Amino acid sequence: MYANHQDQQILPGDFFLPFGGRLSEDNRWVQLAYLIPWRRVEQEYSKHFSKDLRGGRAMSVRMALGALIIQEREGFSDRHLVQHITENPYLQYFLGLEAYQEEPPFDPSLLTYFRKRLGPDAINQVNEWIVQAARHEEESGDDDEPKGNPPNPSEEEGRSKDESQAPCTHQGKLILDATCAPADIAYPTDLALLNTAREKLEDIIDILHAPHVGGMKKPRDRRRQARRDYLRTAKNRKPSRSEIRKAIGRQLRYVARDLRFIEQLGQHTPLTALSKKQYRDLLVIHELHRQQREMYRSRSHRVDDRIVSIAQPDVRPIVRGKAKANVEFGAKVAISVVDGYAMMERTSWDSFNEGTTLIESVERYVERFGCYPEAILADKIYRTRENLRYCKEHGIRLSGPKLGRPPKHVDPEQKKQEYQDMSERNAVEGKFGEAKRSYGLGLIRARLRQTSETVIALQLLVMNLEKRLRLLFWLLFGELLGTYFGAIWSTV
Template sequence: MYANHQEQQILPGDFFLPFGGRLSENNRWVQLSYLIPWRRVEMEYSKHFSGDLRGGRALSVRMALGALIIQEREGFSDRHLVQHILENPYLQYFIGLEAYQEEPPFDPSLLTYFRKRLGPDIINQVNEWIVEAGLQEEQDADDQDKDEDEPPTGPGHSDTDGESQDPPTHQGKLILDATCAPADVAFPTDLSLLNKGREKLEDIIDTLHAPHKGEMKKSRDRRRQARRDYLRTAKNRKPGRMAIRRAIGRQLRYVARDLGFIEQLVQHTSLTVLSRRQYRDLLVIGELYRQQLEMYRSRSHRVDDRIVSIAQPDVRPIVRGKAKANVEFGAKVAISVVSGYSLMEKTSWDSFNEGTTLIDSVERYLQRFGYYPEAILADKIYRTRDNLKYCKDHGIRLSGPKLGRPPKQMDPNQKKIERQDMGKRNAVEGKFGEGKRIYGLGLIRTRLRETSETVISIQLLVMNLEKRLRFLFCLILSELIALDFAINSAVA
């Protein structure tokens, strides 16, 4: 059951502290709480619950979303997050409590359900609202500065001489790029994956044989010999190519032998005796064996939907061509940056050509702001013939040189524009660096596909909240400087 928890946000002065004092309005968590449209999020969140009044009352969306924002902002684990919330009254205010309490507001295990229940769609919608409000604040601040700089016009006068201005059809710049959000998995090798799968199959054999212990003879699975064969190659510092191939062949035969034993045991014991994780591992290992056998026979290292982790079968190898890591393992994320704010465009666990997302990104830009961008700043992978034709038809400038052979003498103005575009496009690289170095985008520690996508979306949400917080700080600082200047001028 879910019911609306709070009609409006309480003020920091109304938050009860049993040890005296009051919360400061200038605290970052208090300021961040003002930037999130909790009421709109609550209305969207409540749609995912049934109207049945039976059962316990669900926790508020402010507690769920607020806890996830704190976790990704500070990099806490699930258990450490609950401990820090208990120790900090500002964090308790941020998640919607009305008074300081010494009991945990929720169990750490509920954080997984928070990520599942919210999901990437709700998080991305909240992010859209925050970006919309942030751009409006910046626009209002710019308009106020212009009004102060320009002399007031008299009655009946206007800048357009009585003519109404048409709404802009092209405005702003859209920056596009993609990156990989690496998952927390060990670097996969074919030999280690087969060995791990064999060990899990041996545990499944033990579980299936347990009801018939003493009645039916257990098959010889040669697990000790298989372990020695694996370590013989794994402990070698520089095994040769043929040595690795022979070791993989042995492990493939051990895995095939174990799968055959499981087929025999299933005739006597139902698979329902397996735990949910064991049953899932059995399905994954069956597909892993098929892929590895196909690559072994064809002497290749490529296969469709290649599994690189038994615990996280959704993770795929993403070839990035970077000097530090040529291949990364995780989800590929395409984002857009508008006026310093990051917006999600596409998340996929399979590698994709980010150039195919340009048209959809422009159409979403039109839906968000009501006009097309003046220019799109992106690298050369976006400069396909279809994208160039689309941009030309809609009057949008796509950064970069023309297709074909470069001219012998480039126009100096065109060269200057390309250099400026390259400098402005670095904003998206800065966002990737901010997310991976400061926040958790550089290593996604969640295991499930849906929770990982939620965490990736929260990373963009946190970065946009921090940008709005910096803008708010700059406004306050500029007002203080103007006030100080006015006081000094009056005294002089």
């Protein structure tokens, strides 16, 4: 059951503190609470719940989304997040509580369900609402609008539809790029993966054989010998290629042997005796063994949908060709940057050519802002013939040199324009650096596919909220300076 909390916005002065005093309106969490359209998020969030009055009452969207924003902004673990919320009245106000309480508002285990329930689509939608509100305020220059009260959703949807049907003249610049969000896994090697698979299969054999102890002879899996064979090569600092290949072949035979034993034991003990995680690992190991056997026989290191982690089978190797790491393991993320705000364009666990996202990104730009961009700033991989033809048809300038052989004499104005485009395109690289250094995009700690995508979307949302907070700070600072110098000038 879910109860609406659309009137949950309270003023800092109304937040009850049992030890006296009142919350400061200048606090960053109070200001941040004003920037999020809680009512619109509430309407979207409530659609995921049935109207049946039976069952426990679900947490409010402000509690769920607010907790995830705090976690990504501060880098807390699930357990430490709940501890900090319990100790800090400003965090409790940000979550929508009406008074300070000494008890934890929720259990740390609920954070996984918050990530699943919200999902990346809902987070990206909230991110777009915040970006649209920021652009609308910057364009109109109207700072008298009351905080915390976003426009009517129906009016916004109608306005966006009308604008998308009849785009205005070209306005703004669209910056595109892609990066990899590495997952928190050990660096995968074929030998280590097969050894881990063998150990998990041995545990499954123990569970399936446990009901038949004394009545049926346990299969001889030779786990001690297999462990010695693995350590003989793993502890060697510089094993040769032939030694590694021999060790992989041995582990492949051990894994195949264990899989046959499990198939035989499955005739006597049903696989329902395994836990969900063990059954899932068994399915993953079957596919892992098939891939490793195929690469071993063909003497190659490439295979479609290659598994690099048994715990996270969705993770794929992404070849980036960077100086730090030629190959990264995680989701590939394509984003767009408009006026310093980052928005998600595509998230995929399989490698893709980011140049194919240009047309889709431009169409989303039209839906968001009602007009085509004046220019698209991107690297050379986006300058395909199809993208150039599309940009020419819609009157959009695509940065970079022309296709084909470079001319002998370059126009100075064109060279100046290319240098300016390269300088402005650095904004997207700065966003990647900010997200990876400050907000955790450099190492995604979520374990599931859906929760990992939610965490990636949350990091872009937090980055945009931080930008709005900085602009709000400088606006207030400018007003204070103006008041101060005005008072001085009046006394002269």
